[in-house]
Amino acid sequence: xxxxxxxxxxxxxxxxxxxxxxxxxxxxxxxxxxxxxxxxxxxxxxxxxxxxxxxxxxxxxxxxxxxxxxxxxxxxxxxxxxxxxxxxxxxxxxxxxxxxxxxxxxxxxxxxxxxxxxxxxxxxxxxxxxxxxxxxxxxxxxxxxxxxxxxxxxxxxxxxxxxxxxxxxxxxxxxxxxxxxxxxxxxxxxxxxxxxxxxxxxxxxxxxxxxxxxxx
Numbered sequence: 001x002x003x004x005x006x007x008x009x010x011x012x013x014x015x016x017x018x019x020x021x022x023x024x025x026x027x028x029x030x031x032x033x034x035x036x037x038x039x040x041x042x043x044x045x046x047x048x049x050x051x052x053x054x055x056x057x058x059x060x061x062x063x064x065x066x067x068x069x070x071x072x073x074x075x076x077x078x079x080x081x082x083x084x085x086x087x088x089x090x091x092x093x094x095x096x097x098x099x100x101x102x103x104x105x106x107x108x109x110x111x112x113x114x115x116x117x118x119x120x121x122x123x124x125x126x127x128x129x130x131x132x133x134x135x136x137x138x139x140x141x142x143x144x145x146x147x148x149x150x151x152x153x154x155x156x157x158x159x160x161x162x163x164x165x166x167x168x169x170x171x172x173x174x175x176x177x178x179x180x181x182x183x184x185x186x187x188x189x190x191x192x193x194x195x196x197x198x199x200x201x202x203x204x205x206x207x208x209x210x211x212x213x214x215x216x
Contacts, residue, residue, distance in 0.1 A: 084130065085139035097137075105132050153196055160193040 090097045108128055113121045150158075167186045174182055 085134065087130075087133050088137050088140040089133070090137065101133065101136055104136060105129055108132050153200055157193060157196045157200065160189050160196070164189050164193065 092098075105128070109125070112128060113124065116124075164186060167182055167189065171179055171182045171186065
């Protein structure tokens with residue numbers, strides 16, 4: 001690499017009578033004293049050295065970016081913002097499938113990261129393993145949860161609750177002769193609903209008791 005050299009300075013003396021001694025530089029400037037000429041030369045050398053270091057830094061940064069770009073080729077990348085799919089892994093007892101997966105991962109890493117740097121291997125190792133597992137076993141299908149089935153007692157309680165609500169509206173709008181009959185029907189529905197509620201509450205207590213006994 002060619003580097004610039006600082007301009008040389010020459011020192012001349014005037015010996016004519018009545019003229020003072022001066023110092024001239026090769027750049028064309030003239031100085032009355034030798035110290036001024038030396039300071040100018042030092043400033044020029046410093047400027048040239050700073051420019052050379054700046055050029056070298058730009059070349060190194062450019063080379064590092066090229067190497068980093070080459071290392072990214074043919075390597076699966078998954079941005080952190082993307083949510084990855086869950087993999088449908090086989091059970092732990094399927095030894096043959098896990099052995100085949102190990103061989104695939106080793107071959108994939110050797111083919112993609114064989115001559116890469118250590119930093120590049122650490123940055124892309126997880127992506128390669130995930131993509132190989134996803135290609136081998138596929139993504140786990142999302143299963144929708146079915147609502148719990150209601151028992152006959154619970155269905156009857158829901159029906160009685162609707163009937164009681166409807167009777168209350170009829171009682172408000174009914175005449176005095178009809179009110180007594182509607183109230184009698186409403187009391188019967190309420191008694192049946194209360195009996196079913198007590199039975200359902202007892203069932204829930206028994207179920208909770210069995211769960212607590214199981215975990216003890």
